[in-house]
Amino acid sequence: MWDWFVTTLRDHPAIALFLTVALAYPLGTFKYRGISLGTVATTLLVGILVGQLHIQISHNVAIVFFLLFLFAIGYRVGPQFVRGVAQDGAMQALFAVVVCAVTLATAYGVARLAGYSIGYGAGLFAGAATASSALGLSTTAIQALGMPPDETRSMVGALSTAFAMTYIFGTIGPILIISQIGPWLLRIDLAAACRAYEKRMGGTSHGSGTSWHHYVLRTYRLGEASSLVGQTVGEIEAGPGRSRCFFDQIRRAGQVIDATEATELKTGDVVSVAGSRSGLRALFATGTEEVEDLELLAVPVAGVDVVVTKRAFDGKTLTELAHMAPTHGIFLTRIRRGATGEDIPILPQTTIHRGDILTVVGQPQRIRASIGAIGRADFSDDQTDVSAMFFMIAAGALIGVPAIIVGGVPLTLSIAGGVLFAGIAAGWQRSVFPTFGNVPPAVIWFMNVVGLNLFIGVIGITAGPSFVAGVQQVGASLFLWGMLVTTVPTVFALLIGKYVFRFDDALVLGCCAGAGTSTATLGLLADRAGSQVPALGYTIPYAISNTLLTIGGIVIVTLL
Structure with a gap:
């Protein structure tokens, strides 16, 4: 029976790939005290285990899923990436650039110091920075070096080995350092800092809600x-x-x-x-009496998600918006921003940006009257502009193909890098011109999660046979070096965020979480603070770092 099962998987590797993700996904979503290993790490480890059966899967299968994943990343971070580079998030964007540069430099220095090959060095960078997308670009860059097939396979195997050994602490380390050690190191009382920030922004001492958020409908008789x-x-x-x-x-x-x-x-x-x-x-x-007038109270109230696209709303505070005619008679209950759709606190001085999603409630006729002035209703949750999406992927890939030879080393954006920037362009274009290229959040989620996990599954299965030999070759030292590559940039980010960039105490830890692309850290910060204020520092650094760390997968291979 076992022999039949193994033979079947070898003859039909697609079954092995789907089985890998099916087994790994529930393990990766399991959480203990808010900390999870993550589906990427578990998929890679299960793939390596399945790969011990010597199953061969074409790399072309992996690259298709990886390109879908990269486009999804770019599409999600596009609005925040462009805004961070060009507009009001310049300091947060620069902060993310500096942190990414230190991460790359630390990984490069450690790889040189430890004498690691290109594969181990690139895997060390991707795993310690939890930059799963960098793993794909490093794989593509290694395959473009023109080495013999056996040497290429060995190097990709080393890449996967290093990634698997360093990714675990790469995930857990920033959570512990930023959310637990960070407040002590920077001498910040996070809850108090967030309350003070809310007060300065016009909030109350009872939390981040305002009269925009907590509303009721009552009837009164005037005496x-x-x-x-x-x-x-x-x-x-x-x-x-x-x-x-x-x-x-x-x-x-x-x-x-x-x-x-x-x-x-x-x-x-x-x-x-x-x-x-x-x-x-x-x-x-x-001089009044509250009465129960059922006819007046029976007002139909609708809730609608509205995407901000109009320049008149971009950069305005909620206080300013409250006095604008289009907001008359509607109430704001939620603001979501950025690639991960983080909730932004509703404070009088909270600034609204194009691309933000506002959840508003009120009478349907008043909401309809306001939508045109604000942007567009986010009703398009089931229609994907498939033609535009695949055209952008193809165009980005074509842009990434050309290479320039410098000192015998091919320098190229690569197909993967081109698709990433195509996704950024499409996401930004969609936020400004809502009639172009709709890709619903559910589809983006599918491309992001499923695309990445299937790609990682292929990498793990392919690298399985060489993983054991790789672990024997580098031993526990790789894990320890990975801890160093994770820790140094994270501590550096805390210090420069506080003392060089001088971010507000309520925002600095969120900025560090964003620069480290650690969404789990942001969740713990919000719980610890009892506030969503840290999210105001998260979105722009996250968008910048997510993009730069991905490109770092090519850069580290080139440097090594």
């Missing part, structure tokens, strides 16, 4: 003693220092009328008003 009688709806809604509130309808003499800005309130009116609980209590504290 003769009410200070609101005789005022117009517009005057009340625009009152200085008043919490954000909106009048919807009025019952007057048994008739229900719409509340316009020019409507003057009268004694006996029953009004329906939306706003924060505290704001409504203060507004209707005297």
Whole structure:
């Protein structure tokens, strides 16, 4: 039975590949105290185990999945990458560039010091930096060196061995250093720093919510003693220092009328008003009676995700947006930003950027009136512009083909690098011109997760036979060198982020997590702070580092 099973896998390697991912994925998603080994590491290890059966899979299979994965990376980080380089995130972008340069330099120095070959050195860089995409570009770069097939296979095997041995601490190390050691090293009380930041940004001492976020709909009857009688709806809604509130309808003499800005309130009116609980209590504290008018309360409320694309909204704070006509009568409940869709705290001074996804609620007609001014409704969750997507992949690959020979070394962006930049261009273009190249988040997730894991599975199965020999050759020293390559740039990032770039104490740890592309670290920081403020420092460094570390896979091979 066993012989039949092994023979079947050798004759049909596709079965071995799918079996590898099926076994590895649940292991990689298992978490202990918020820490997970990750699906990439487990897929590689299971692939290496399956590879002991000497199963041969064409590299062309791997490259197809890898190109889909690279395009997905570029598409996701495109808006933040362009904004970080060109606009207000310049300091955070520069910070990420410096951290990536130190990571590459540390890996290169250690590889030279330890006397590692190109394969081990490139794998050390990719694993210690948890740059799975760099592994693919290093593989492509090694295969482009023109060495004999046996030597190429041996070098790719060494690459996979080094990646597998260093990736584990590469994943866990930044989590421990940034979230646990970082606050002590930098003398930061993260929770207090986030509360102080929220206060400076106009938030309250009760958390990051504002009247944009916590809203209710109530109905009140106005008595003769009410200070609101005789005022117009517009005057009340625009009152200085008043919490954000909106009048919807009025019952007057048994008739229900719409509340316009020019409507003057009268004694006996029953009004329906939306706003924060505290704001409504203060507004209707005297001369009014809360009543239960079911007709006025039966207002259909819709929730819609809106992608910000209009320049008029780009760079505006929530306070500024609250006084713009298009936001009248709608409430903001969520802001998502960046490649990983991180939640951004809703604070009066929070700045909105093009590409942000705003979740707004309110009456359907008011939302419809606001969408055109803000951007576009994010309803397109099931239609993929397949033609545009594959054309961009093909165009990027063609751009990456040409090579320049310098000192006998071919310098090229490579097909993979070209596809990465094509994805960045497509993602940015989509955020600015929403009619172009839609790829829904679910499809991007599939290309990202499945594409990468199938690629890593092929690498692991192919490198399986040489893995044991590689471990015997380099021993535990490779793991220890990997710890050094992970630790040095991470500690360096903490120190320069605090003392050179002088990021706010509430943001500096998020910036370090982004520069290290460690999403798990950001999650622990948010839990420790009890706030989403660290995410404000995460998105731009993440986009820059994700791109530069990927390209580093080619650079490290060239340097070595």
